[in-house]
Amino acid sequence: MINGRKVIGIIGGMGPMATADLFMKIIENTQAASDQEHLHVLIDNNTDIPDRTANILIGSDAPLKPMAEAARRLEAQGADLLIMPCNTAHYFYEPLCQHTHLPVLNMPEITAEYCAEKGLRCAALLATEGTIRSRIYDRFFAERGIRLLTPSPEGIKKLMHLIYDEVKAGKPAHPEVLWPELEALKNQGAEVFLLACTELPLVFHEDDPRFCFADPTRLLALAAIQAAGGTCKA
Amino acid sequence: MINGRKVIGIIGGMGPMATADLFMKIIENTQAASDQEHLHVLIDNNTDIPDRTANILIGSDAPLKPMAEAARRLEAQGADLLIMPCNTAHYFYEPLCQHTHLPVLNMPEITAEYCAEKGLRCAALLATEGTIRSRIYDRFFAERGIRLLTPSPEGIKKLMHLIYDEVKAGKPAHPEVLWPELEALKNQGAEVFLLACTELPLVFHEDDPRFCFADPTRLLALAAIQAAGGTCKA
Numbered sequence: 001m002i003n004g005r006k007v008i009g010i011i012g013g014m015g016p017m018a019t020a021d022l023f024m025k026i027i028e029n030t031q032a033a034s035d036q037e038h039l040h041v042l043i044d045n046n047t048d049i050p051d052r053t054a055n056i057l058i059g060s061d062a063p064l065k066p067m068a069e070a071a072r073r074l075e076a077q078g079a080d081l082l083i084m085p086c087n088t089a090h091y092f093y094e095p096l097c098q099h100t101h102l103p104v105l106n107m108p109e110i111t112a113e114y115c116a117e118k119g120l121r122c123a124a125l126l127a128t129e130g131t132i133r134s135r136i137y138d139r140f141f142a143e144r145g146i147r148l149l150t151p152s153p154e155g156i157k158k159l160m161h162l163i164y165d166e167v168k169a170g171k172p173a174h175p176e177v178l179w180p181e182l183e184a185l186k187n188q189g190a191e192v193f194l195l196a197c198t199e200l201p202l203v204f205h206e207d208d209p210r211f212c213f214a215d216p217t218r219l220l221a222l223a224a225i226q227a228a229g230g231t232c233k234a
Numbered sequence: 235m236i237n238g239r240k241v242i243g244i245i246g247g248m249g250p251m252a253t254a255d256l257f258m259k260i261i262e263n264t265q266a267a268s269d270q271e272h273l274h275v276l277i278d279n280n281t282d283i284p285d286r287t288a289n290i291l292i293g294s295d296a297p298l299k300p301m302a303e304a305a306r307r308l309e310a311q312g313a314d315l316l317i318m319p320c321n322t323a324h325y326f327y328e329p330l331c332q333h334t335h336l337p338v339l340n341m342p343e344i345t346a347e348y349c350a351e352k353g354l355r356c357a358a359l360l361a362t363e364g365t366i367r368s369r370i371y372d373r374f375f376a377e378r379g380i381r382l383l384t385p386s387p388e389g390i391k392k393l394m395h396l397i398y399d400e401v402k403a404g405k406p407a408h409p410e411v412l413w414p415e416l417e418a419l420k421n422q423g424a425e426v427f428l429l430a431c432t433e434l435p436l437v438f439h440e441d442d443p444r445f446c447f448a449d450p451t452r453l454l455a456l457a458a459i460q461a462a463g464g465t466c467k468a
Contacts, residue, residue: 003282015269020258023279027250033403035249035281043277044311045257047269048237077278077307169267170467233404 001080005039006228009079009102011070012045014052014086015168018198018217019045022085025221031231039230042079044070052088053130053160064092068099075102083107083224085198085217087137088130103227110223111194111216112140122147123214124182124190126204127197128163129156137196149190155181159197167199175203182211235314239273240462243313243336245304246279248286248320249402252432252451253279256319259455265465273464276313278304286322287364287394298326302333309336317341317458319432319451321371322364337461344457345428345450346374356381357448358416358424360438361431362397363390371430383424389415393431401433409437416445 001007008026012019023043032038049066067089071082082104084090090108097104115123125137125148132150141148151159158177166173182193192212195201201215225232235241242260246253257277266272283300301323305316316338318324324342331338349357359371359382366384375382385393392411400407416427426446429435435449459466 013269013272013274016261016272016275017258020254020261023257023277024251024254027254028404034398035247035283035285035402038247038250038279038281040247040281041250041277041279043257043275043279045272045275045277047272047274049269051269073311077311164268168269170262 004229006080007040007042007078008224008228009071009074009077009082010041010043011067011074011082011084012043013047013049014084014089015199016045016047017167017202018085019043021198021202022083022217022221025218026224029218029221029232030225031233039225039228042074042077044074046070052086052091053128056088056091056130056134061092061095063089064095067092067096071096071100071102075100081105081224081227083220085220087196087198087216088128090136091130091134105220105223105227107216107220108137108196109140110219111196111214112137112144112146114214114219115141115146115192116144120146120191122149122189123192123194124149124151124185125194125196126151126159126200127194129160131196132156137194147189149185149188151181151185162203163197163199167202173203179210186211238463240314241274241276241312242458242462243305243308243311243316244275244277245301245308245316245318246277247281247283248318248323249433250279250281251401251436252319253277255432255436256317256451256455259452260458263452263455263467264459265467273459273462276308276311278308280304286320286325287362290322290325290364290368295326295329297323298329301326301330305330305334305336309334315339315458315461317454319454321430321432321450322362324370325364325368339454339457339461341450341454342371342430343374344453345430345448346371346378346380348448348453349375349380349426350378354380354425356383356423357426357428358383358385358419359428359430360385360393360434361428363394365430366390371428381423383419383422385415385419396437397431397433401436407437413444420445
């Protein structure tokens, strides 16, 4: 806590580009006229956290230990609240909370609340196989009476290729291969597409004229600014 | 040190957007095919460090104490080397080094070395009044026999407006007001323009067809990747 404002701690590295994207979105959305009016943010971009999807799919909790260690380091360094720019990592949200005294903002829950406030009734989940199969988003949408559609097996395969073989691999991305899948989900009633893997807002954008996207990374940034006592830009 | 690679610590917050820019340039320039192949980076985006230029111009070393505290926190957290995305803060480089056991990479020195390797004989310094008047860059260029031009008083005023009233204030930036100044410096022999305030690469770009810019933030990112044992993208 500095000057009445809380220090934001980011459990990062999941992935590194998504961590930079979240950090950038906190800065861009903070009402500030000078460096000193911005929020104090601590980032542990720990790239040694094992792949979340790969571990969830084999029933391993290997990512939890390094995530908890990062949480403890950030706490020791002065963080007052924690966020993590990885939807799939939220599979470990509850055990992670057991390892830290700090509040951890929950990105899927914040996203569901945003959709509820918008009065939406049906959303489509664009995410990793780990996030989709472990149903991380489902409870928060069910609680708010919002139907949650998931892509076809072929669509999930295309998403995984886009996320792992293109964005995370630092190669040119081809999000357009997903368009037929998005059209199909729209025809099934999807009013909004959740960019529920933090690599996806790097290639799909909320101002897209074709589809209505919601960016959980941006929603998490706004929630963190408010939780830290900052003011979001209008 | 993790898996034989060093942990990079960033003394950030000077300014926040420049910190995100440096972090992004480390990620973009690291040869990595997965999250786990990226480097471990710790960031202390401490926005409570007082303005560097304002303090240098009145002969105060107020920024040094919070910079040294950030260095100590990063060291305690596991950083093996330090960098800071603020040219003006390098005025405090030598006293800062007294406060930490870790090596601190020197952005102005790295930039001078880059110009020397390119065989350049004359560079123009685009920077804050604090960086220009305190001659932070001068020694490193003089040592390498490279002439260093500085903008006119009117040019410095325009740079300060662009940096403080536009970029740091989160307002639309108008770098084009500097073009006549850059033309004048080019006529005086400048072969390259150093974007020697970390807010400047946010508005001027190295691929500009009109002028040849060098971005010390990117050069610092490349040096940090190499110092940490990573591989820079070709």
